[in-house]
Structure formats: C-alpha cells, structure tokens
Amino acid sequence: MPHVSPWWSEEPTVTALETSYGPSVDGTDPTEGFIIELEGRPVGFIQRYRLDDYPAWCEALGIERAAGIDYMIGVAELIGVGLGPIIVDSFTKLTFERYPDIDRMGVAVQQANHRSWRTLEKAGYVRVFEGMIESDDPSDAGPSYVYIRAR
Ligand SMILES: CC(C)(COP(=O)(O)OP(=O)(O)OC[C@H]1O[C@@H](n2cnc3c(N)ncnc32)[C@H](O)[C@@H]1OP(=O)(O)O)[C@@H](O)C(=O)NCCC(=O)NCCS
Numbered sequence: 001m002p003h004v005s006p007w008w009s010e011e012p013t014v015t016a017l018e019t020s021y022g023p024s025v026d027g028t029d030p031t032e033g034f035i036i037e038l039e040g041r042p043v044g045f046i047q048r049y050r051l052d053d054y055p056a057w058c059e060a061l062g063i064e065r066a067a068g069i070d071y072m073i074g075v076a077e078l079i080g081v082g083l084g085p086i087i088v089d090s091f092t093k094l095t096f097e098r099y100p101d102i103d104r105m106g107v108a109v110q111q112a113n114h115r116s117w118r119t120l121e122k123a124g125y126v127r128v129f130e131g132m133i134e135s136d137d138p139s140d141a142g143p144s145y146v147y148i149r150a151r
Contacts, residue, residue, distance in 0.1 A: 003079055004072050007113050009138040032098075036073070036087060044073040046087065048095045051106055060134045061146055063106035067095050084115065085122035092123060096151050104150045108133055111143040120147045 010016045023029035030053045036044035051058040051066045058064065069091060073079050092105055107125065109116045121127075125147035133144045 001074055001076055003076055004074060007110065007116065007139060008072060034091075036071075038078070038083070043075045043078055043083075044071065044087070046071040046091055048091070048098070050099055050102065057135070061106050061108060062129075063104065063146070063148065065101065065103045066106040066148070067099050067102045068107055069095065069105065079115065084119035088119055088123035088125075092149055102151070104148050107147050108140060108144050109147065110139075110141070111145055117145050117147065120149075123149070125149045 005012075010020050021033055024031040024033050024047070031047050031049040033045065033047040035042045036046055046069060048067055048069045051061065051063060051068055057068070058066075061068075069088070071084070071088060071091070073083060073087075095105065096102070105125070107120060109120065111117070111130065117127075126149065127145050128148050129144075129146035131143065133140050133146070
C-alpha cells in the first residue's frame with residue numbers, strides 16, 4: 001500500500017515475504033510476528049524481538065535489555081484515525097509480559113515518518129536520540145529518532 005511502502009523495505013512478493021518472515025514462522029528466527037485484527041478482520045502486522053538477539057542492531061541503538069517492535073496498519077482507510085497508539089500501547093504491555101528479562105522497549109523510526117513517531121509518543125514512548133543509525137536496512141535510511149519506554 002502506498003502509505004506503507006516508503007517505510008517498509010520488503011518487495012511485495014511471496015519470495016521476499018518468505019525470506020523476511022519464513023524463518024520466524026519456522027522458529028529459526030526469534031522474532032515473533034502477529035496479524036492485527038479489528039473485530040475479526042485482519043488489518044495489520046506487528047512483530048517483536050529482543051534487541052539482544054540481534055547484536056548489530058543492539059549496538060547501533062546502544063540500548064541493552066530491551067525489546068523492539070515494528071508495526072503497520074495495512075488498510076488505508078484505517079490510518080490517521082487513532083488506532084496506531086492503541087495498538088502500540090497494548091502490544092508494548094504484552095511484550096513486557098512476554099519478555100520478563102527486559103527493562104525497556106527501544107524503537108527506531110525515520111524522522112520523516114511523522115505518523116509513526118507521533119504514535120510512539122502517544123503510546124508513552126520518549127525520544128532519546130536523533131541522528132543517523134548504522135544499519136544496512138533501507139528502512140533505517142536517513143535521519144532517525146530512537147524512542148524508549150521503560151517497564
Ligand atoms: C504508523 C501507523 C501505525 C500509525 O497509526 P495511525 O493509526 O495512523 O496513527 P494516528 O491516527 O494516531 O496518527 C498518528 C499521528 O500522525 C498524524 N497524522 C495523521 N495523518 C497524517 C499525515 N497525512 N501526515 C502526517 N501526519 C499525520 C496524526 O495527526 C497523529 O499525530 P497528532 O497526535 O500530532 O495529531 C500507521 O499510520 C501505519 O501503519 N503507517 C504505515 C506503516 C508504518 O509507517 N509503520 C511504522 C514503521 S516504523
């Protein structure tokens with residue numbers, strides 16, 4: 001979808017999806033992915049992971065004992081109506097329950113993605129960094145913000 005593609009780097013092909021998400025479905029990658037449902041209708045995707053499981057990313061963010069999330073609402077008429085903060089707040093609480101060993105959440109977002117970083121702020125996250133992040137992932141290109149939310 002045009003509102004997702006600037007911020008989400010995968011090609012919309014089955015092969016690219018298999019490469020990115022197959023290992024977590026198979027259990028060989030510790031990231032956990034979920035479909036977001038609204039009254040039984042699939043409307044988005046959200047995933048979580050311990051930063052410590054991805055040392056290069058952990059080092060790039062400079063945050064330890066933390067978990068990260070990535071999220072999207074895939075239905076154009078459902079963005080900009082306030083669902084994002086509810087989703088992120090609820091999933092953050094579930095992630096603290098899921099990983100009792102983490103102290104905080106740590107999420108990087110491109111500064112140009114106003115909707116996303118405002119969503120984090122409305123879900124109780126606090127900005128702790130602004131600048132460039134060392135990453136090979138095109139989704140992290142350009143100036144970024146890093147947000148955290150303590151347990
Ligand atoms: C990011 C996302 C989950 C946010 O959810 P949402 O339900 O759209 O969020 P909200 O409706 O609460 O809007 C969040 C903020 O964006 C603002 N916003 C809405 N439409 C906007 C637009 N066209 N341009 C800029 N900001 C906009 C809202 O006003 C709100 O800010 P405010 O509180 O200062 O008014 C959703 O937009 C999405 O899936 N985007 C595409 C994928 C993506 O970017 N994922 C994140 C990758 S890090």
